[in-house]
Amino acid sequence: MDDKVKAGLKHIPGGSALSLHSTRSSIIARGRRDAANAASNPYYRQAVTDYSTRNFTEAAASFRLAAEQGHAESQYLLSTMYDAGEGLPQDDVQAAHWERKAAEQGHAFAQANLSFRYYATGDYPEAFAWCQRAAYSNLAWAQYNLGLMYRKGEGVLQSDADAAYWYRLxxxxxxxxxxxxxxxLYYIGHGVPLSYTQAAGWYRKAADQGNAEAQFQLGHLYAFGQGLEHDYTLSRHWTRQAALQGHEQAVGELKRREYRDP
Structure with missing residues (x-):
């Protein structure tokens, strides 16, 4: 049940950053504070139209024109297109250049992606600094990453209490x-009071969203009656859900249970 601190930061891949159907990164439905201002740029509006019809080359050209005028949203989206090689040649240098331009203007997604870029090179202090800026903009993905960095003490003094704070947000x-x-953290009592009930509640929320680790741990809690009533059927159900996603411990647990299961 130990926290898997070896896991790295979450990153929104460049290839999906422009997806119009992504709840995390849609250029239409992101709900950014400057949405009205962003839409006021004619090159940006044209780029969105072109992208929606899969005219990526034209979209990239229009995003570039808006980006050169200092339009933060276009700078960010241009960086993701350079990352993915979509509508123009793939270019990490150009991607980082435009990403930083947008980040310096307070663009939360750009700040979080820039944080990941620094993290990947091992520059944890810079990664933490940019991640913190994005987290203060209430970007859940950045808040989670900040929690990971506090948990592991990367770029900041290790603190389970601060990790719990950002995980919760x-x-x-x-x-x-x-x-x-x-x-x-609730299960082991690190950074928060030990509480199997709280652990079970949060595992259930994550398990319902398909998180394999949470499904496996929820199965464990049902098996031992920790934080909820013992229920072998539900324990087996959640363990199987995790196993179906390839969770190694869950697969092993199901094999050990075969002699009891019908």
Missing amino acids: AAIQDFPEAQQKLAD
């Missing part, structure tokens, strides 16, 4: 990985 926004990590 992301968890209440229904970020499943944060719900699972917060549950882990």
Whole structure:
């Protein structure tokens, strides 16, 4: 039940950052504070239209024109297109350049992606600094990453209490990985009071969203009656759900239970 501190930060891949159907990164439904201002730029509006019709080359050109005028949203989206090589040649240098331009203007997604870029090179202090800025903009994905960095002491003094604080902010926004990590802390009593009931509640929220680790741990709690009533049927159900996703411990547990299961 230990926190898997070896896990790295979450990153929104460049290839999906422009998906119009993504709840985390849609250029239409992101609900950013400057949405009205963003839409006022004619090059940006044209780029969105072109992207929606899969005219990626034209979209990239229009985003570039808006980006060169200092339009933060276009700078960010241009960076993701350079990352993915979508509508123009893949170019990490250009991606980082435009990402930083947007981040310096307070663009939360750009700040979080820039944080990940620094993290990948091992520059944890810079990664933490940019992640913190994005987290203060209430970006759940960044709040979760900040929790991970506090938990592992990367770029900041290690603090389970601060990790729990940031995990919770992301968890209440229904970020499943944060719900699972917060549950882990409640189970072992690190940074928060030990509480199997709280652990079970947060595991259930993450498990319902398909988090395999939470499903496995929820199965464990049902098996031992920790934080909820013992229920072998539900224990087997959640263990199987995790196993179906390839969770190694869950697969092993199901094999050990075969002699009891019909």
